[in-house]
Amino acid sequence: MEKQPTASHFINGQYVEDPAGDPIDIIYPANGQPIAKIHSATKRIVEFALESAANAQAQWAAMTGTERGRILRKAADIIRERNHELSVLETYDTGKPLQETLVADATSGADSLEYFGGLAGSLTGEHIPLGESWAYTIREPLGICVGIGAWNYPTQIACWKSAPALACGNTMVFKPSETTPLSALKIAEIYTEAGLPRGVFNVVQGLGSVGASLVADPRVDKVSLTGSVLTGKKVYASAASQIKHVTMELGGKSPLIIFNDANIEDAISGAILGNFYASGQVCSNGTRVFVHSAIKEKFIARLVERTKSAIIGDPLDENTNYGPMVSEDQLLIAERYVAKGIQEGAKLVYGGKRIDQPGFYFEPTIFSDVKDDMTIAREEIFGPVMCILDFDDEKQVIERANATEFGLSAGVFTNDITRAHRVIGQLQAGSCWINAYNLTPVEIPFGGVKTSGVGRENSKAAIEHYSQLKTVYVEMGHMESQF
Ligand code: NDP
Numbered sequence: 001m002e003k004q005p006t007a008s009h010f011i012n013g014q015y016v017e018d019p020a021g022d023p024i025d026i027i028y029p030a031n032g033q034p035i036a037k038i039h040s041a042t043k044r045i046v047e048f049a050l051e052s053a054a055n056a057q058a059q060w061a062a063m064t065g066t067e068r069g070r071i072l073r074k075a076a077d078i079i080r081e082r083n084h085e086l087s088v089l090e091t092y093d094t095g096k097p098l099q100e101t102l103v104a105d106a107t108s109g110a111d112s113l114e115y116f117g118g119l120a121g122s123l124t125g126e127h128i129p130l131g132e133s134w135a136y137t138i139r140e141p142l143g144i145c146v147g148i149g150a151w152n153y154p155t156q157i158a159c160w161k162s163a164p165a166l167a168c169g170n171t172m173v174f175k176p177s178e179t180t181p182l183s184a185l186k187i188a189e190i191y192t193e194a195g196l197p198r199g200v201f202n203v204v205q206g207l208g209s210v211g212a213s214l215v216a217d218p219r220v221d222k223v224s225l226t227g228s229v230l231t232g233k234k235v236y237a238s239a240a241s242q243i244k245h246v247t248m249e250l251g252g253k254s255p256l257i258i259f260n261d262a263n264i265e266d267a268i269s270g271a272i273l274g275n276f277y278a279s280g281q282v283c284s285n286g287t288r289v290f291v292h293s294a295i296k297e298k299f300i301a302r303l304v305e306r307t308k309s310a311i312i313g314d315p316l317d318e319n320t321n322y323g324p325m326v327s328e329d330q331l332l333i334a335e336r337y338v339a340k341g342i343q344e345g346a347k348l349v350y351g352g353k354r355i356d357q358p359g360f361y362f363e364p365t366i367f368s369d370v371k372d373d374m375t376i377a378r379e380e381i382f383g384p385v386m387c388i389l390d391f392d393d394e395k396q397v398i399e400r401a402n403a404t405e406f407g408l409s410a411g412v413f414t415n416d417i418t419r420a421h422r423v424i425g426q427l428q429a430g431s432c433w434i435n436a437y438n439l440t441p442v443e444i445p446f447g448g449v450k451t452s453g454v455g456r457e458n459s460k461a462a463i464e465h466y467s468q469l470k471t472v473y474v475e476m477g478h479m480e481s482q483f
Contacts, residue, residue, distance in 0.1 A: 001085070003092055003182065008038035008205045009045055010188035012052035013198030018042045024178050024205065029095025029324040030315050030359040038181055040206035043213075049202040050219055053144045053171040056199030061141050061169030065120035072117030072163060075194035079110040079159075079187075086186055088316065090155055093180040095324040095360065096278050097315040108442070109159030109187065112458070115442040116167035123168060123463060125470075132477050138470040141169035142245055143221035145466065146214045148235070149184070150226045151177035151326050152281045158184040161224045161247075162191075162201055164462040170222070173202045173214055179327055181205045215239055222466070225249065226283075228380075229406075229451045236454070247455035247465050249283065249447060251380040252408030254429060255401035256286030256437060257391075260294040262413035263435075268303050270413060270437035271386065276310070276364045277438065279325050280334075280384030284409035284446075286437055288370075288377055290397050293390045300368055300388065304350050307364050312355065324360040325383060331360045334383030341367050341376040346387070372400055380406070394423065402428045407450035411437045430456070 003026070007015035021039035028035045041049070060068070079086065086106035091098045096105075125137030147161035154176050165172050176184040184203045191201050204210060208231065215223050215238045222245040225235045232250040239246045256274055258267045274286035291299050315323035325331045331354060338352045351363030362384060370377050370387040377387050391397040401410065410429035414420050420434045430448040433439065440446050440458070447456040455465045 001088055001092075003035040003089065005036065005038065005182060005185050008181075009041060009049070010185050010203040011045070011049045011199075012202065013192050015185075016045065016048065018045050021045065021206070024181070026093065026182065027327065028092050029326050032328070032359055035092055036182065038205050040178070041204040041210045045204055046210065046213055049173045049204045050144065050214070050217055052199035052202055053173050054219055056197055057141070057143060057171045060166075060171055060197055060200050065123050065167070068167060068169065069117040069120030071191070071195045072113045072120065072167060075191050075196070076110040076113035076117060078190045078194055079106050079113065082190070083107060083110075086155060086183065089186065090183050091315050093154060093182045094151065094326055095315055097320045097323040099318050099321055100278060102318075105153060105155045105183075108156045111442045112159045112163040116163040116462075119460070119463070120167040123467065130473075133473065133475050135471060135473045138472065139168075139467045140470055141467055143170060144219055145170045145172045145222040145224060146220050147172055147174040148211045148214070148223070148225045148227065149174070149176045150283075151179040152278060152283070154180040155183040155187060157226050158187045160457050162187070164457075164466045165224075166196075166200060168463060168466040170466055171200045173204060175204050175206060175211050175214060178205065178207050211235070212238065218242060221245060223247075224455075224465075232451075232453070245465065247447075247457065248453040249457060250408070250451065250453045251382070252283055252285070252406045252448060252452050253288060253378065253380050253404050254284060254286045254406070254409040254411070255288045255290060255427065256411040257290045257397055257401060257413070257423065258292060258295070258299065259412070259414035259416070259419065260292040261415045262295075263415065264295065264299060264302060266435060267413040268299065268306060270411060270433075271303060272306060274411065274437040275386040276307070276322060276384050279323060279362065280364075281326060281330070281382055282438065284431055284438055284440070286409065286411050287381065287385070287387060288401070289386055289388045290391045290401065291388055293392050296368075296388070296390055300349060300366070303366065307350055307366065310364055312361065322364060325362055326360070328360055330383060331362050334362050334365075334381060334385060337376050337379070337381045337383070337385055338365060341370070341374065341385070341387075344374045344376070346370045346374055346376060351384070372403065378404070394419065398423060398426045402426075405451045406448070408448035408452035409433075409438075
């Protein structure tokens with residue numbers, strides 16, 4: 001399969017190159033070897049992308065929502081037809097097993113385009129009766145949106161941001177993470193094939209500095225970032241200096257609380273999915289697993305037994321269900337946190353080491369006897385490191401779960417329906433699950449509270465973050481004044 005893209009950027013409906021930009025090698029995480037090379041965007045490329053997005057916006061917004069939606073839905077169909085090819089590319093880019101990318105990446109992107117394509121024709125304002133007079137609101141696009149993505153779900157992030165933006169009549173300049181730049185170009189190609197007018201969706205490559213220059217440009221009306229809290233603070237501050245709209249999908253250290261009446265096999269499935277899917281590189285992961293002390297030993301024994309059955313290997317083999325991490329850097333971060341965990345007294349019950357083979361493979365790792373103040377319980381690791389903490393008391397576990405700057409997600413496993421809702425109701429998190437974990441269908445809002453984010457992606461809620469209301473008061477009588 002050809003991994004080298006036609007050119008580094010996709011602007012105004014076509015591939016564009018500027019070899020003067022700094023070269024970026026794309027590495028296949030399963031063997032550490034380069035598979036493609038691109039160039040970071042130069043000032044000229046950034047200017048071309050913004051100019052194209054600006055030129056296209058009014059005409060795109062003037063189309064009916066149904067017309068815009070038809071193009072999004074057609075693009076969704078093409079993504080589905082090419083799912084296998086797109087999934088293989090995503091596996092090369094991220095190292096995630098094909099078993100995952102076939103069901104969680106391009107397909108999730110297609111869902112988003114289909115959902116917002118379907119919604120586009122019904123995005124309206126409202127009529128507000130005011131006695132004799134009345135008012136109405138017009139739902140208008142924001143203008144030019146900038147999307148900036150993390151490297152863990154590159155296709156999904158490009159789609160989750162562009163679909164609602166485009167449905168509302170905005171145009172977009174998208175910058176993928178420099179680590180995983182390939183799939184967003186394919187999405188741009190597919191949009192064009194589906195009939196998207198030139199300049200409506202543009203992709204520029206580069207490091208954080210390219211993202212920063214897009215965010216700072218006065219022509220940009222909205223910034224949607226998926227990334228770390230540290231980057232989020234910088235991007236939010238830059239956008240705030242020009243009062244731009246923002247969506248911030250940032251990091252987390254989410255609690256997963258398992259009560260002693262839970263179905264243990266289901267709870268272990270939740271803990272495995274919420275810690276080891278995508279080799280643990282998922283923002284909403286339930287990395288603080290609070291297990292009731294009455295079931296702790298049984299839970300850990302069975303968890304270790306099931307973790308041993310992970311099929312670790314070639315991510316392109318569909319039997320593999322645990323692949324490498326995305327990069328050497330990310331692996332070293334996980335390694336450092338494991339050393340810190342051991343040093344601070346947590347008990348390493350499984351894994352903890354780099355796997356001795358080419359590529360960036362790190363064992364699925366389980367710590368027990370983790371205390372709330374340990375570094376591994378406080379900081380986002382963004383790797384396959386699960387921390388098990390004991391608890392006895394419901395009120396205390398809620399307080400401990402909330403004692404963090406983050407608030408992305410939370411999960412509860414219990415068969416007591418009253419307790420499930422009572423506990424979830426008190427957890428400070430934007431995306432919660434009861435007797436499940438990390439399921440994010442497009443129909444439901446996704447996003448965080450506290451430092452984990454601002455705004456929501458997916459669902460009808462995303463429309464509020466990609467459009468604004470114009471209010472029109474209509475006087476049916478006479479205009480009066482004080483003198
Ligand atoms: P980073 O914050 O390092 O980078 C995110 C994106 O921002 C990248 O494209 C990066 O470019 C770019 N960037 C970096 N600095 C700036 C800047 N000053 N101005 C504008 N753009 C900038 O995150 P990672 O890519 O390492 O992703 C991991 C993080 O993302 C984790 O914290 C994770 O929790 C979070 N995340 C959140 C999700 C959510 O929905 N809440 C989902 C997925 C991940 P480049 O990398 O090319 O330098």
